[in-house]
Amino acid sequence: MRKASVPTPVSQLLESSSFINLSAPELIECALRNQEGILANNGALAVTTGKYTGRSPEDRFFVKDEWTSETIDWSRNQHINESVFLSLLKKMTQYLNHLHEKYVFRGFAGADARYRLSIQVVNEYAWQNLFCSQLFIKPTKQELMHHQPEFTILSAPGFKANPSFDGTRSEAFIIISLHHRIVLIGGTAYAGEIKKSVFTILNFLLPQKGVMPMHCSANVDQNRRTALFFGLSGTGKTTLSHAHGRQLIGDDEHGWSEDGVFNFEGGCYAKTIRLTRKDEPQIYNSIGFGAILENVAISNETRVPDYIDARTTENTRAAYSLAYVANARIPSIGTHPDTIIFLTADACGVLPPISLLTPEQAIYHFLSGYTSKLSGTERGIIKPEATFSTCFGAPFMPLSALTYAKLLNKRIKQENVNVFLINTGWIGGPYGVGSRINLAYTRAMVTAALNDRFDRSTQFTDPIFGLHLPLSCPDVPGNILLPWQSWHDRAAYECAARQLAKHFQNNFRQFKDAPTEWINAGPLI
Structure with missing residues (x-):
């Protein structure tokens, strides 16, 4: 697929962006100043996502055009017209341009440099930018100087669509344009939409290079034997891959090339409902300063997270860097697996x-x-x-x-x-x-x-x-x-x-x- 030029509204938006690749402490300071969340007693930033506490698959679309009409499987994916995408792109960039502060993350998806995707994410919220810096792969200073994004994701939870005028199904929308190499995410603050949009793009691009993209976790033992765990959210991918005596390669998204397995991400996005130190010590101990607790109940007095409380949602989450995981394998690359486990609930x-x-x-x-x-x-x-x-x-x-x-x-x-x-x-x-x-x-x-x-x-x-x-x-x-x-x-x-x-x-x-x-x-x- 030929790379499309970045539309003018996005170029203007990026020129006026306030903050690029801030550190975790800087982003936490911004989030606290903006009253986006509070600090839990373990140092994690606790936030809520409002109405949307999970993915909204009915509001997710690909732009159908000459680039995708014959390649996307439309029996399983929804399409939207390019005119709708371009109209929302213009409105969203205008919305972001009027914000006093916005945050940009530039980095990569893919631990194997031969197959990695250069991405940039423009966020309305500092906490979501922190999420990106935890979940994706951070560039070195040298890499950042020469970073050329192949895809741009715009995320503005405060920008809500009007279905009557904008052609969407609801106020929320996730629209992927493979031709323009842009993703629009509006009306929802659930950070998982950012993560899964990048995953979806890789699932489109990598098979063309002979790489098998996988919704799985992976770990490796002391003899360098790799195992894969396939499964949907809630089946135990993260829990079972965080295992004593094995190094974690990654908890959710991987590629399998002719040379072995590599993680797409630089962090984990673990479910925390009913999390305990006894049952899942690796996950529990990875949640500290720099991590994000999403929709986890926090005591007003002690700021202690209540992982049992499901009044907001069962889909409570923690986002944290692989650097926080005691048994993580970095760089997150493994040999060919000798065992695959399919998980079903x-x-x-x-x-x-x-x-x-x-x-x-x-x-x-x-x-x-x-x-x-x-x-x-x-x-x-x-x-x-x-x-x-x-x-x-x-x-x-x-x-x-x-x-x-x-x-x-x-x-x-x-x-x-x-x-x-x-x-x-x-x-x-x-x-x-x-x-x-x-x-x-x-x-x-x-x-x-x-x-x-x-x-x-x-x-x-x-x-x-x-x-x-x-x-x-x-x-x-x-x-x-x-x-x-x-x-x-x-x-x-x-x-x-x-x-x-x-x-x-x-x-x-x-x-x-x-x-x-x-x-x-x-x-x-």
Whole structure:
């Protein structure tokens, strides 16, 4: 794609920008002076995002033009006219130009310099600029002097669209123009929209370079063996990748090239609801001065964060630099993985806690991307809802799903990778009847998978899903490994399992052009 010139309104805006690449202390001082947040007792900046406490996927669009009409998968992505984009661009730059202060971050997405993307983000709020400096990769002084942004993101929560005049669905909008190389984010203060917009751009660009972009976390052991954890928000990517005895490469977004794995980001964006030092010490101890607490309740008297309080949202978050993580691997690059774990939070309580997948089953479940949307992650979600999100990240994958599946299939076969499906959701019954699986058991299963502790000669084949189930796992009760054994009513389990299997089959019909061996790797009924 030919690089478009930066539109004149943006050039004028950047010329008048007040602050560029301020340090964390400087941005915190600005945020406190502007009354954007308060300091918690652990030193983190605590902020609230108002009406929007999660992503707003219905307000997210690509500009449809000659550059994207034949490349974007429009069955999964919304489009908007270029005239709407240009009109909002002009209005937003005028809005930002009238602000007394605005903040610019210039840096990179991608730890591997061969594939990194140069970005700049213009923020209305100092705290959101701090978010960018924590989540993206900071340039050196020399790199900053010669920084040439390939994409510009404008974020102005105070600028709200008028749907009647502006052509949007609501006051909030996230519009990506791949031709103009600009992202507009208005009407919402949820910082995750900035992060995921950059991720989406990389998911469009990198496959053209033979790099597999992935919605996954990654870590590495002392023998440099890398593991990947795929999954949607709330399935445990961040929690399980922050593991004792392993170095964290990254918690959410990575690329897999011919040479290995690399992080897209320079920080983590962890869910904090019910966070405790005991259960998740790596995350808990990473939240300090320079970190951001988003929508976390803070005591007025003591300024102590209350990670239990979910009155504002279940989707409370902490944003912090990898430099704050005691076991982080910097630079955040790893070898080819030898283990991949797909994480699903099954609200039906049907899928087993752990399954071993064949290469064909791995691609089937990657394309299916079955999980449950957990409360608060998106607007309007108040209890777990079963869903299929292809590639474990459909909202961020602009190309055909088969493009990503073919890349992953190639990598798995080249490197002879072991693939597991782990259910971090419910056992013993569906949501409201069963219970969410104990985190300690999940950690034990992950450890066994990473250390190849499963005896493949004593596996049981699930008669409905065709999954290969281990009959034992160190430190895990044997009665939960076969999921029907934890249900009080075996007939009720089989009814729920067959219903879920049919949902899998119905969903997979969209991939009628997939290879036969992938299609046949699904449920057996």
